[in-house]
Amino acid sequence: MNYYKPKELTEAVSLAESANGSGFFIAGGTDLWVNYLQKNTEPTLLIDLSEIEELKEINISKNQIEIGSFVTLDELIRNPLIAKHFPLLATAGLSIATPVIRKTATIGGNLLCENRCYYYNQSEFWKNAAGQCLKNCGEICLATGGAKGCYSKFVSDMAVALIAVEGEVEIVEKKVIHKIPIEKIYSGDGIKSKNISPDAILKKITLPVEKYTKTYYRKLRSRKSVEFTSLTVAMACDTKNNIRISIGGIAQKPLLLTGDSSTPVEEFISSANKQSKIIDNDLFPRVYRKEMMGVYIREGMRGVGVVG
Amino acid sequence: MVQSKWKERRGKLPVGHGLGVACGFFISGSALPIIWNEYPQTSVHIKLDFDGRVLVTSGASDIGQGSDTMIAMVASEILGISMEKITVVAADTLLTPVDLGSYSSRVTFMVGNAVKMAAENLKEKILQAVSIRKNIEISEIHLYQDSVTSNDGKVNLNWQETVDITTAGVGAISVTGKYISPKLGGNFKGSGAGLSPSYSFGAVIAEVKVDNVTGQYEVLHLWGAHDCGKAINPLAVEGQLEGSWHMGMGQAISEGLRYYKGLILNPNYLDYPVPTSLDTPEMSTNIIESNDPEGPFGAKECGEGALLPAIPAIANAIYNATGVRVNELPITADKVYFGMRNKNNKKQ
Numbered sequence: 001m002n003y004y005k006p007k008e009l010t011e012a013v014s015l016a017e018s019a020n021g022s023g024f025f026i027a028g029g030t031d032l033w034v035n036y037l038q039k040n041t042e043p044t045l046l047i048d049l050s051e052i053e054e055l056k057e058i059n060i061s062k063n064q065i066e067i068g069s070f071v072t073l074d075e076l077i078r079n080p081l082i083a084k085h086f087p088l089l090a091t092a093g094l095s096i097a098t099p100v101i102r103k104t105a106t107i108g109g110n111l112l113c114e115n116r117c118y119y120y121n122q123s124e125f126w127k128n129a130a131g132q133c134l135k136n137c138g139e140i141c142l143a144t145g146g147a148k149g150c151y152s153k154f155v156s157d158m159a160v161a162l163i164a165v166e167g168e169v170e171i172v173e174k175k176v177i178h179k180i181p182i183e184k185i186y187s188g189d190g191i192k193s194k195n196i197s198p199d200a201i202l203k204k205i206t207l208p209v210e211k212y213t214k215t216y217y218r219k220l221r222s223r224k225s226v227e228f229t230s231l232t233v234a235m236a237c238d239t240k241n242n243i244r245i246s247i248g249g250i251a252q253k254p255l256l257l258t259g260d261s262s263t264p265v266e267e268f269i270s271s272a273n274k275q276s277k278i279i280d281n282d283l284f285p286r287v288y289r290k291e292m293m294g295v296y297i298r299e300g301m302r303g304v305g306v307v308g
Numbered sequence: 309m310v311q312s313k314w315k316e317r318r319g320k321l322p323v324g325h326g327l328g329v330a331c332g333f334f335i336s337g338s339a340l341p342i343i344w345n346e347y348p349q350t351s352v353h354i355k356l357d358f359d360g361r362v363l364v365t366s367g368a369s370d371i372g373q374g375s376d377t378m379i380a381m382v383a384s385e386i387l388g389i390s391m392e393k394i395t396v397v398a399a400d401t402l403l404t405p406v407d408l409g410s411y412s413s414r415v416t417f418m419v420g421n422a423v424k425m426a427a428e429n430l431k432e433k434i435l436q437a438v439s440i441r442k443n444i445e446i447s448e449i450h451l452y453q454d455s456v457t458s459n460d461g462k463v464n465l466n467w468q469e470t471v472d473i474t475t476a477g478v479g480a481i482s483v484t485g486k487y488i489s490p491k492l493g494g495n496f497k498g499s500g501a502g503l504s505p506s507y508s509f510g511a512v513i514a515e516v517k518v519d520n521v522t523g524q525y526e527v528l529h530l531w532g533a534h535d536c537g538k539a540i541n542p543l544a545v546e547g548q549l550e551g552s553w554h555m556g557m558g559q560a561i562s563e564g565l566r567y568y569k570g571l572i573l574n575p576n577y578l579d580y581p582v583p584t585s586l587d588t589p590e591m592s593t594n595i596i597e598s599n600d601p602e603g604p605f606g607a608k609e610c611g612e613g614a615l616l617p618a619i620p621a622i623a624n625a626i627y628n629a630t631g632v633r634v635n636e637l638p639i640t641a642d643k644v645y646f647g648m649r650n651k652n653n654k655k656q
Binding site: 118119122123126129130142222223224225226227228283284285287288291292295299 | 641
């Protein structure tokens with residue numbers, strides 16, 4: 001495996017293009033490295049982004065805030081601009097991993113972390129004994145026993161929070177900069193969970209300032225730290241009472257439901273139920289996560305000031 | 309009970325809160341070894357060298373419970389010398405005699421007794437040597453505070469002088485100690501099961517707060533008391549009790565193995581959720597001292613026995629808060645949630 005540490009973004013992009021899809025960008029490495037050790041990913045080229053200074057900035061300009069993709073979760077939580085304008089992000093950040101991991105893990109890495117499943121995130125030894133699942137080039141989904149599709153779980157809590165407040169990402173792909181809503185980078189395919197090519201760099205995240213004043217966030221997990229999500233619900237309401245509900249941990253990609261304060265809660269809940277693809281690949285049983293999705297949506301509507 | 313204000317608070321708590329109590333007892337080591345043999349359950353060697361160093365070797369594994377310190381404390385107490393003079397080498401299978409292992413809450417009880425016996429054997433050799441050299445009855449001299457003194461004050465040897473007399477002409481002194489439990493139980497098949505030379509007793513009170521909408525709950529406080537006989541090292545006992553209650557709480561609230569075709573599905577500390585420090589409540593720790601006739605200085609176990617009542621105490625507190633009886637561990641939020649729903653459905 002080759003390892004490079006470029007100082008410029010353009011250099012990083014060229015390196016990635018030269019690897020023809022087998023190159024991996026590494027930021028904090030907290031997700032990539034575990035998957036590498038479990039033989040889920042086998043990069044031939046690692047491009048370390050830690051020396052590209054422009055990825056590490058948080059700036060406020062005009063009506064938006066820009067967060068560089070290499071900002072660590074710890075820096076994000078402690079940033080006074082974030083605390084002032086986006087307490088939702090600080091809350092979401094605090095719910096991720098542990099204080100030590102947050103000092104290494106980056107916001108960009110969290111957005112692009114790989115989907116998870118009980119049957120995929122195991123040691124090589126375990127998978128050789130159990131048989132490989134669909135996500136690992138096997139022929140059957142071990143979690144459901146079928147072969148229809150991979151139901152690996154989308155677990156980025158940061159993405160769920162950012163989607164609720166209408167976050168967008170700037171992506172450098174083939175030397176062109178695209179700006180797309182965060183929810184669009186997820187494919188919904190459990191095996192190849194992102195729409196963007198491996199040689200694209202997520203440069204920064206942009207958010208509108210002062211638009212979503214009322215927010216809600218809740219994560220279901222069995223202890224207060226060191227847990228990937230079993231269900232994350234984030235909700236934001238703007239000054240015109242438009243509501244965005246974003247849900248993670250219940251399908252291969254995050255769900256986004258939009259409406260306004262006149263939308264009945266039941267409509268949101270039934271829409272979430274229809275779009276979610278919850279299976280038993282989590283500490284909490286499928287039925288409980290489904291029930292809690294409704295409970296959290298209802299609670300969130302009250303949280304953002306809409307009586308449900 | 310007093311600390312938790314059980315009498316004043318139970319039944320009058322705010323909605324969702326519950327108090328529960330439970331008791332437990334446990335063996336201090338099994339009277340019979342798991343694999344039957346006639347060797348002692350443990351042996352300990354002590355060697356006294358020219359330079360005054362006392363080397364204690366034991367097969368006991370210090371897994372964090374503090375057995376190395378316990379060994380040094382027991383030897384120090386019997387020999388009347390300070391702990392700096394004692395070196396403990398433990399659990400090196402090349403150098404140390406066999407110990408059956410750190411399980412069954414047996415180490416302080418059994419290894420402690422063996423250290424005590426070995427140290428008494430060494431003490432006897434030291435006093436014998438001094439008695440012969442100084443021409444004085446053994447009953448007239450004492451080994452205490454790093455020196456040997458006689459009742460009449462004529463003998464007053466510091467530790468190095470004592471060691472010089474003891475090792476003169478013979479070199480280092482090596483002694484051994486062992487522990488074998490007394491014969492217990494009847495003469496019929498199965499009578500050996502669950503027998504122990506001593507039993508510890510404990511109780512825990514737990515307070516929980518349950519979210520009546522989601523079934524998610526938090527353990528707010530644990531109050532506990534444990535009869536460990538004589539607390540040889542009270543600080544370590546306190547640590548053992550808190551550690552045991554924490555592990556018991558883990559078993560009660562979140563820890564459980566899952567399987568897929570005989571393979572463990574959660575063979576790591578991410579998916580097997582041991583409570584973190586954030587999940588661990590305040591604990592009020594009470595050591596109840598008693599004097600066990602068989603234990604070293606009256607000591608008994610304070611590990612597994614302390615753990616046991618934490619689990620039913622939490623289950624009882626959840627029952628007190630919600631009226632839901634969960635009979636399967638761990639008591640996860642989903643079990644409480646569906647329990648509450650079934651209960652409400654029956655009411656209607």
